Amino acid sequence: MFWILTSLAGGRRHGYDIMREAAEESSGQVILKATTLYAALDRLEREGLVIPDGDEVVNGRARRYFRITDEGSVRLRGEVELIERSARAARARLAAGQAAPVTPRIAMV
Numbered sequence: 001m002f003w004i005l006t007s008l009a010g011g012r013r014h015g016y017d018i019m020r021e022a023a024e025e026s027s028g029q030v031i032l033k034a035t036t037l038y039a040a041l042d043r044l045e046r047e048g049l050v051i052p053d054g055d056e057v058v059n060g061r062a063r064r065y066f067r068i069t070d071e072g073s074v075r076l077r078g079e080v081e082l083i084e085r086s087a088r089a090a091r092a093r094l095a096a097g098q099a100a101p102v103t104p105r106i107a108m109v
Contacts, residue, residue: 001044001079002079003022003030004022004032004044005044005068005073005075005079006021007022009076012054012066012067013065013066013067014065014066015034015037015038015041015064016063018037019031019037048072050069050072052065052066
């Protein structure tokens, strides 16, 4: 949701642009497949966070455009604030030398 809304915060986009921007902006950490993207867009549309914004055919391929709603912008701002608060808390702990020790995880089979 975060990367989809982030992409749409930059303006109207079609699916391929959203996938490309999510990959670029997340430094390759988020790779969306078309089926995953459109399922997420359908959910975001039901929640009132995005709306369809037209279709067009380019080089024989259909493109469906979306844009973020005001409610979607509010939700994205909230997500950004949460991430920033989390990062500040982590930086403060690191600076104070209070980082929790890493406990190795053992896989149970």
